[in-house]
Amino acid sequence: MAAAPQDRANLVRTFELLWNLREHSGLGRKAGLTVDQITSAAIEVADAEGLESFSMRAVADRLGVGAMSLYRHVPGREELLDIMVDRVCAEVRYDNESQGDASPGDWRTRLEHIARANRAMIERHPWLLRLFPRRPPQGPGVLTKYEAELRAVEGIGLTDVEMDSALALLLGYVRDATAGVLEWKTVSERTGQSDDEWWMTIGPLLDRVLVRKRYPLAMRVGTAASEHYKGVHDPEHTFEFGLQRVLDGIEAFVRTERK
Amino acid sequence: MAAAPQDRANLVRTFELLWNLREHSGLGRKAGLTVDQITSAAIEVADAEGLESFSMRAVADRLGVGAMSLYRHVPGREELLDIMVDRVCAEVRYDNESQGDASPGDWRTRLEHIARANRAMIERHPWLLRLFPRRPPQGPGVLTKYEAELRAVEGIGLTDVEMDSALALLLGYVRDATAGVLEWKTVSERTGQSDDEWWMTIGPLLDRVLVRKRYPLAMRVGTAASEHYKGVHDPEHTFEFGLQRVLDGIEAFVRTERK
DNA sequence: ACGAGTTTGGGTACGCCGTACGCAAAGTTA
DNA sequence: TAACTTTGCGTACGGCGTACCCAAACTCGT
Numbered sequence: 331m332a333a334a335p336q337d338r339a340n341l342v343r344t345f346e347l348l349w350n351l352r353e354h355s356g357l358g359r360k361a362g363l364t365v366d367q368i369t370s371a372a373i374e375v376a377d378a379e380g381l382e383s384f385s386m387r388a389v390a391d392r393l394g395v396g397a398m399s400l401y402r403h404v405p406g407r408e409e410l411l412d413i414m415v416d417r418v419c420a421e422v423r424y425d426n427e428s429q430g431d432a433s434p435g436d437w438r439t440r441l442e443h444i445a446r447a448n449r450a451m452i453e454r455h456p457w458l459l460r461l462f463p464r465r466p467p468q469g470p471g472v473l474t475k476y477e478a479e480l481r482a483v484e485g486i487g488l489t490d491v492e493m494d495s496a497l498a499l500l501l502g503y504v505r506d507a508t509a510g511v512l513e514w515k516t517v518s519e520r521t522g523q524s525d526d527e528w529w530m531t532i533g534p535l536l537d538r539v540l541v542r543k544r545y546p547l548a549m550r551v552g553t554a555a556s557e558h559y560k561g562v563h564d565p566e567h568t569f570e571f572g573l574q575r576v577l578d579g580i581e582a583f584v585r586t587e588r589k
Numbered sequence: 590m591a592a593a594p595q596d597r598a599n600l601v602r603t604f605e606l607l608w609n610l611r612e613h614s615g616l617g618r619k620a621g622l623t624v625d626q627i628t629s630a631a632i633e634v635a636d637a638e639g640l641e642s643f644s645m646r647a648v649a650d651r652l653g654v655g656a657m658s659l660y661r662h663v664p665g666r667e668e669l670l671d672i673m674v675d676r677v678c679a680e681v682r683y684d685n686e687s688q689g690d691a692s693p694g695d696w697r698t699r700l701e702h703i704a705r706a707n708r709a710m711i712e713r714h715p716w717l718l719r720l721f722p723r724r725p726p727q728g729p730g731v732l733t734k735y736e737a738e739l740r741a742v743e744g745i746g747l748t749d750v751e752m753d754s755a756l757a758l759l760l761g762y763v764r765d766a767t768a769g770v771l772e773w774k775t776v777s778e779r780t781g782q783s784d785d786e787w788w789m790t791i792g793p794l795l796d797r798v799l800v801r802k803r804y805p806l807a808m809r810v811g812t813a814a815s816e817h818y819k820g821v822h823d824p825e826h827t828f829e830f831g832l833q834r835v836l837d838g839i840e841a842f843v844r845t846e847r848k
Numbered sequence: 849a850c851g852a853g854t855t856t857g858g859g860t861a862c863g864c865c866g867t868a869c870g871c872a873a874a875g876t877t878a
Numbered sequence: 879t880a881a882c883t884t885t886g887c888g889t890a891c892g893g894c895g896t897a898c899c900c901a902a903a904c905t906c907g908t
Contacts, residue, residue: 358855506761579838617884
């Protein structure tokens with residue numbers, strides 16, 4: 331539990347990697363590998379195979395190099411994950427709607443845009459879900475994204491801490507809801523079992539122990555929710571439901587603070 | 590990605606374990622180990638050492654048995670985690686406030702109680718956070734808890750799917766907010782670095798790259814939020830802020846549906 | 849041109865992990 | 879006591895992160 335000086339050194343080095351602060355002396359053998367290449371390959375592996383198949387060896391294989399070569403450029407696996415997070419945060423852009431050209435009071439539209447952009451980011455890179463909770467890497471990608479998100483709630487009558495809390499609430503919801511959508515919609519990432527097969531197995535078992543009588547509400551609602559997700563309704567609809575509830579909650583607070 | 594029959598067999602076996610459906614033939618050597626003992630030891634290990642130190646060997650060591658003995662009683666690591674989840678869900682009790690003896694219309698108080706009970710559960714067992722998103726094990730603990738939570742929102746004017754969505758919204762918030770509290774409050778579970786040490790290292794680095802000018806909002810709000818968490822204010826306050834926003838959002842919806 | 853110095857690539861190895869397999873110990877039943 | 883069933887668990891395999899170390903590739907001073 332003690333803080334090893336090694337940890338601190340890695341933290342500093344990762345920070346320098348994130349901000350491109352390390353200058354090359356010009357001496358020595360030319361690097362055939364860059365941090366950017368490693369990061370790209372790592373993201374490709376995680377996107378394609380999932381986090382549980384993500385390993386230093388897999389990343390190295392994809393680059394056609396030896397496993398230990400990666401450690402010349404990146405402190406370790408955990409730090410590489412931080413760099414990956416910063417990179418995918420950098421790829422989300424709040425170009426128009428969240429900026430000043432929308433009416434300044436229309437923060438709700440801006441937050442909706444932010445919510446959808448974050449959901450899209452997670453759907454592009456589902457492994458992000460397995461990384462939370464995590465201390466966010468303080469790189470340019472994360473900070474730019476955070477700054478843009480703060481601009482969306484700036485000047486609507488919240489204190490600094492409330493702005494942070496409101497954003498955390500919104501983005502937390504997006505993570506959770508997106509996780510729900512991904513969990514139910516597609517083949518399960520970890521077990522390799524599709525949702526249908528899962529219900530086909532578990533449903534009869536539940537009947538067998540007569541839990542319908544002991545858990546009437548759970549069975550009724552569970553079935554309804556399951557049907558709902560299975561495609562009769564749009565999973566989009568469920569995401570929107572919670573999103574509007576969150577925004578309503580923030581809106582109610584903004585109004586009482588302003589009055 | 591194909592569904593191995595092995596997975597299905599494990600699913601069935603785990604279900605039988607959860608519901609105590611396996612009867613003993615009476616023959617053969619007496620079992621010196623029970624699933625309950627294994628589950629208890631496993632929870633103790635995860636509580637004490639964290640999920641990253643949780644391993645089959647560690648659990649076996651705590652029980653004073655060989656590692657492979659566990660596999661006589663439990664299909665594998667993943668299934669043991671499912672059983673642990675069901676167990677800790679069973680230990681949360683919604684005794685009084687969330688039941689019918691409160692006024693039937695006071696669903697908001699009931700949901701607050703549920704939120705706090707779930708937060709307490711996560712704080713007792715922080716490793717739960719690393720398990721989401723996860724298909725919930727359909728055991729007695731999980732189902733009892735779900736049933737009780739549904740009773741809190743039954744009959745207030747929501748459809749079945751909306752009841753499920755509202756609960757998912759609330760519990761998702763609780764997970765996220767509790768993760769935030771734990772992340773900032775105590776020594777970090779994974780890196781072994783305390784939050785103070787982290788800021789001591791990262792703060793000067795941020796200054797060095799002059800990001801205060803490029804990310805004015807992020808720096809201002811980040812500092813404010815950090816001070817807030819560090820103890821000037823109660824972390825309880827932040828949890829409550831988001832909780833009330835979520836409940837406001839649900840309340841606004843309930844009202845419009847009823848009118 | 850050439851050795852010295854510096855940096856990179858990566859092979860080997862160690863200690864973890866989950867767990868398949870198979871055998872010995874311990875119990876019941878005939 | 880013999881046959882059978884169930885449990886405990888030692889051994890072993892393949893995979894992981896990564897410490898260590900040396901050779902290859904490059905620049906520079908001479």
